[in-house]
Amino acid sequence: MAKSVKGGAAAPTDWSDEAGAIGRRARAAARQLASVSTNTKNAALAAMAAALRSSADAILKENAADIEAGKKAGLSAALLDRLALSRDRIEKMACSQEEIAQLRDPVGEIIEGYTRPNGLQIQRVRVPLGVILAIYESRPNVTSDVAALCLKSGNAAVLRGGKESLRSNLAVHKTLAEAAAAQGIPADAIQMIDNPDRDLLAALLREDRNIDVVIPRGGEDLIRAVAEQSTIPVIKHYKGVCHVYVDELADLDMAEAICFNAKVQRAATCNAMETMLVHKNVAPRFLPRICRRLSEAGVEIRGDDRTRRLWPQATAATEDDWYAEYLDLVLAVRVVDDIQDAIDHIARYGSSHTDAIVSQDLKHVQQFVRDVDSSSVMVNTSTRFSDGGEYGLGAEVGISTDKLHARGPMGLRDLTTYKWVVYGSGQLRT
């Protein structure tokens, strides 16, 4: 990073100053943090877990105030549920800190190392990204999860939660920051933005000299707004329009179990199936049985013409349905001519999140794996497995459908970059 476009025309000057100060404090903390030992970071995480437990009363009190204000403001029951903390939820937050302490520290790993013919020893060494700005909505547990993930990976965190959970977030943050500082972590390593003004956020999103990456978590609107405004690189996924393609040569019992699991097991997640594609040759046998089972589980089916001939209870799917991320018990269904038709559908309407094929045919599986350009491609299993925990990454930072840096479920490793370190003994370039 060079001298930069700090505080562009879009942000009012007062907020640029405030954002600049936040960025500089974070950068200074990040420089210190890069050399803090793993033992110290783990001790801080243990202290943070203990502090969450011992401060539960104070946190719950602030949370109750947020909930009360939210009720007055007319927040939906779903939003209030996401906002609400309990002793149980705080215990889970504390456990999560302890689990992150158990993960291997990615910083300092030598990714590769070799010696050149002239004797130069070349290493790529894993280092923290630096400063991470996390932007999220109502859940206060994100505050503690992201703080812990950033700390373990040696990054300074700037946390910006939703307005409706501000008092809860500040209580959680105060608890964590004090516990971390007592273990020798720089005070500005975990900063929480206490001003919910959107212009301050806009100014922070232009602090590209001192903030290295922005990670927004939340709905598509939030993420789009952040990506549009930011001059800092953003790691994101907009939505998960996940497909399961049931091939002509599928084991139909397996296909039924996978499709049911992918749709029904937890419909509100980004890795749930939203569109089912069925090869025309198996549709007459497969569609009635899977649609019956899904309907019995309360799933609304929206089908194309060929689907509706085989399952007349389906409503007619519109063009919008193929793009839709329902996050609910609704499923778009289409009968396709062949595997190429399925691949083309996914390329046109998909979100590059997670897409699956059910087939026993090696050639079809190879074609699907090669030609479907999604961050996760599944063979004979449920899209619901697309998850950092299920992939064995430990705590999940998020999911990326971008192509640069990290793709798919992101773990602690994806909060790092590398530097080249070259050891010589006086070599000169000729």
Added chain:
Amino acid sequence: MAKSVKGGAAAPTDWSDEAGAIGRRARAAARQLASVSTNTKNAALAAMAAALRSSADAILKENAADIEAGKKAGLSAALLDRLALSRDRIEKMACSQEEIAQLRDPVGEIIEGYTRPNGLQIQRVRVPLGVILAIYESRPNVTSDVAALCLKSGNAAVLRGGKESLRSNLAVHKTLAEAAAAQGIPADAIQMIDNPDRDLLAALLREDRNIDVVIPRGGEDLIRAVAEQSTIPVIKHYKGVCHVYVDELADLDMAEAICFNAKVQRAATCNAMETMLVHKNVAPRFLPRICRRLSEAGVEIRGDDRTRRLWPQATAATEDDWYAEYLDLVLAVRVVDDIQDAIDHIARYGSSHTDAIVSQDLKHVQQFVRDVDSSSVMVNTSTRFSDGGEYGLGAEVGISTDKLHARGPMGLRDLTTYKWVVYGSGQLRT
């Protein structure tokens, strides 16, 4: 990528349509290219090299027209030299195609693979990025180098060169594209923008649905303008303000040789030394000898007060000098109190490109390597080694001072991403 902000308010509608068509053609070609075999890609590269040689006359004729127009337009001698082709330069372009054919194909590499307790087999597989928009200035050889690198890594290329080299670039492109197509490469795998209108470029920079990454090569102004306008991720470096720090415990003969090499061996490159930092305890012995040798080689020295007391011929460095990328025989010199002072100077004024320490002290070397946050950190060798070829990466795509995705010299591998491929046998999420 989901449905996208195709053609935003900033770009006029007509150019969005044109840019959209270019992007869609590139995306379609990229989808085909992802499954073209390495043998076919290598055969195409060989044919492209042969075609460059056999079309040299036609290319030189178009280049002569560019040169003539450039002279009339009053281009500088340096610009005209960069623009000029010759039989020798065309031969080098052809050789470069052949060298790229020799490189190992990065596509399809299994980066990691493991089996989860539930039997899911998880792989991270290297795949092309997709569509790359390369933006560059006058050198026509960039057209052939980037086309070859993109083809080998399975990416569709959209090439946008400088206006002054348009006829040359179109001639090179026609030669390459025809040769590649005859070997079965999709016709739109290598597109050259034949309209130099900046509004078309602006519209292309918003084609984030169909273009995956932008790689600008050229001066800082070009790169900043691209980064400001683009809604597509940009891989870039603005400039190289490279430092050599001569430690209190340096071997001063080695330090002299390294500093001289880093400044003088090729001053116009981004990895040449621009600022030399010298520990105060060795400055009286070291500064006069290195300054004398540099001065004899024609280097202008701009020093701080302590430097000027030891080498009075130096002019006074201003604050701007510490930020400057001279790309010329000019050097800023500062005497520092200790290694921390040097590290702080680099953090404040550096460009995160390449910075070196000369020292025999293990603790100082470890501190410098840990605390200097640059894409390349050198120990006891010349910053001039910061280069893809010198690191053994083969042909260099460019240098990144960003932290996401690729950092430092980029090779063919950095034109790829990965996808997660998960093989199951009917596993369901519980």
